[in-house]
Amino acid sequence: MKSVIVIGASGYGKVVADLIQKSNDRVVGFLDDQADLADTFIGYPLLGLVKDYSNYKDTAEFVIAIGNQGIREKIAARLWDVRWYTAIHPSAVRSDIQVRVGEGTVIMANAVINSACQIGRHCIINSGAVVEHDNQIADFVHVSVGAKLAGTVSVGKASWIGVGATVSNNLTICSNCIIGAGAVVVDDIKEAGTYVGVPAKKMEKTEMKKEINVRGGG
Ligand SMILES: CC(C)(COP(=O)(O)OP(=O)(O)OC[C@H]1O[C@@H](n2cnc3c(N)ncnc32)[C@H](O)[C@@H]1OP(=O)(O)O)[C@@H](O)C(=O)NCCC(=O)NCCS
Known part of the structure; x- marks a missing residue:
């Protein structure tokens, strides 16, 4: 079982979380840069901002759940040192x-x-x-x-x-x-x-x- 962090607490993030569960992997929580979000999102911990990824990079894989192509590209370049979840x-x-x-x-x-x-x-x-x-x-x-x-x-x-x-x-x-x-x-x-x-x-x-x-x- 893989442990996965979802980047993007959005509608699309909800679908990706479901997909991870269906694959019998584990959603650790979400990272999102929106400041006004609560502590949890669809029952999972909201772990912090995207920049906080380094706290988790040794123990989890990551997936970007953001529909915008340009933002996905920027985040993928920024988080060059993580393992990506397919x-x-x-x-x-x-x-x-x-x-x-x-x-x-x-x-x-x-x-x-x-x-x-x-x-x-x-x-x-x-x-x-x-x-x-x-x-x-x-x-x-x-x-x-x-x-x-x-x-x-x-x-x-x-x-x-x-x-x-x-x-x-x-x-x-x-x-x-x-x-x-x-x-x-x-x-x-x-x-x-x-x-x-x-x-x-x-x-x-x-x-x-x-x-x-x-x-x-x-
Ligand atoms: C093509 C698209 C990006 C255009 O968005 P936009 O630039 O905001 O365009 P507007 O809504 O201002 O519409 C401009 C004109 O194009 C027309 N138009 C917009 N989308 C159209 C489409 N898909 N097919 C035909 N005409 C379209 C509008 O009717 C409008 O015509 P008018 O000027 O005669 O009134 C958008 O309409 C679209 O199709 N998005 C895709 C949505 C999608 O697939 N989401 C993902 C789901 S998984």
Whole structure:
């Protein structure tokens, strides 16, 4: 049984705690930089701020339960000396053929990872998401609830595929993209930005809104 500290006392943190329990590992508690939090969170101790991680790094593994890609990346760089917990829900279907899942990645309930997929570090493959064969998912990517990536899709670092979005086969999405909820991607995306609709087109009016969903992940 592994002892795990969850970084991020959020809605997504609740789901990750459940996943750890379901994997028969132990949630030691949460670290979170929000000053106004209580002593406990969903029944687990709130152990302190993220900077307090060093008190636990010799006895526990860590997982970042924060939906925002940029924040996950910063925390992963800051906590360079910890052991990262890779969380895979028992109901997730993961092919045994040439699949690699990077450290700190969270694969939620009923997600499917098919053969020959490479999933990077600190990714989120959310509930019911489908990542078909031969996908290349870079570090810090979030594939949201029910999103579907067909075969041989490549997703660049820190991109976010929104809830229920679909990416057709043999496509490449570059780094730092947001694919909006329900979008259908039918062409390569070569320029960072936010893409919505069917077929997905770039939203011209907004900058990248990485602050969206900062606290939540699901
Ligand atoms: C794409 C997204 C990031 C845009 O957010 P935003 O920049 O705040 O955009 P706004 O809400 O201001 O909407 C701007 C316009 O785009 C439209 N729009 C927003 N999201 C859209 C979507 N997914 N599909 C189609 N149109 C969309 C809005 O209707 C609005 O149109 P209008 O200007 O004609 O009124 C957001 O809507 C989205 O889809 N987020 C994904 C949520 C998600 O997947 N969460 C994770 C769950 S696990």
